[in-house]
Amino acid sequence: MLTDQASKLRNLMHRARQTHTIAVASGKGGVGKSNVALNLAVLLSAAGNKVALLDADLGLANLDVLIDVQVRANLAHVVAGQRTLAEVVIDLPCGVQLVPGASGLARMADMNEFHRTKLLGELSVLEEDNDVIIVDTGAGIGNNVITFAFGADTILVVATPEPTSITDAYALIKVLVQRQCQARMGLLVNFAADRNEARATFNRIATVAREFLGADLYDAGYILSDPKVVAAVRKRQPFVLAYPRCQASRCLAALATKLSRGGSLLVCKESFFKRVANWFS
Numbered sequence: 001m002l003t004d005q006a007s008k009l010r011n012l013m014h015r016a017r018q019t020h021t022i023a024v025a026s027g028k029g030g031v032g033k034s035n036v037a038l039n040l041a042v043l044l045s046a047a048g049n050k051v052a053l054l055d056a057d058l059g060l061a062n063l064d065v066l067i068d069v070q071v072r073a074n075l076a077h078v079v080a081g082q083r084t085l086a087e088v089v090i091d092l093p094c095g096v097q098l099v100p101g102a103s104g105l106a107r108m109a110d111m112n113e114f115h116r117t118k119l120l121g122e123l124s125v126l127e128e129d130n131d132v133i134i135v136d137t138g139a140g141i142g143n144n145v146i147t148f149a150f151g152a153d154t155i156l157v158v159a160t161p162e163p164t165s166i167t168d169a170y171a172l173i174k175v176l177v178q179r180q181c182q183a184r185m186g187l188l189v190n191f192a193a194d195r196n197e198a199r200a201t202f203n204r205i206a207t208v209a210r211e212f213l214g215a216d217l218y219d220a221g222y223i224l225s226d227p228k229v230v231a232a233v234r235k236r237q238p239f240v241l242a243y244p245r246c247q248a249s250r251c252l253a254a255l256a257t258k259l260s261r262g263g264s265l266l267v268c269k270e271s272f273f274k275r276v277a278n279w280f281s
């Protein structure tokens, strides 16, 4: 009886420590991925979650440019064994832990086994004390993007109503489905002129994904095109903090609420970084 209770408690504690990982990805660059990743991190943190934000765009890392922080060391130093992960993590005033990326770092797939294992091993520390990890991946269907997206619980594909973005988003979804990605795939439409355009864009992608790939896309909503986003980027502040009542902030708040509601953030399997590592074995 006592052992029964103890094991229940252990299970509960184990579950409480589980971390939900959201990978933000896109087919095309410049669609607002980094802004979505950063601002969603801020909102989920404000909602009481412990959140880490990982800049995994190893080609063109720039999350630190969106906020006014000085980066002294980054993932490249971690891979080189010069710093531990704890030494490069930056505690942002909004409560989010930022892991600065390294521009020009070798693609994960091109790293040797030693460096990759080192990087993933260090990153797994993030799972010990965070409820949510948001990963800002690079654009396209390159190996890094696929690798990080694959391990995630939720992949948030960001697309805009532009035809090129729609086809690129579809191409990314197709690759993920073909490689039997198990993550929940959501689609977020950014730069929408209005609700109808957002809806039409979601429907176009969701319909072909269902018909040709048999994939059901989670409707992650939309963000309106909003000059306040650009203004916040210039001020190097997350737009949800600089302009909490602007249209873009309201749109993203709807997504944060949707993700938090009904325990949807708790759907997690085994360790994210373990899954990423397994992908190479």
Ligand SMILES: Nc1ncnc2c1ncn2[C@@H]1O[C@H](COP(=O)(O)OP(=O)(O)O)[C@@H](O)[C@H]1O
Pocket (backbone or CB within 6 Å): 026, 028, 029, 030, 031, 032, 033, 034, 035, 036, 190, 191, 192, 223, 224, 225, 226, 227, 229, 230, 233, 248
């Ligand atoms: N909803 C929006 N309305 C207006 N401008 C936006 C919006 N989302 C993003 N932007 C602008 O688009 C640019 C690219 O955004 P970013 O998040 O860096 O894209 P990515 O990470 O996909 O390359 C930024 O300069 C940002 O100011």
Ligand SMILES: [Mg+2]
Pocket (backbone or CB within 6 Å): 033, 034, 035, 057, 062, 136
């Ligand atoms: Mg970016």
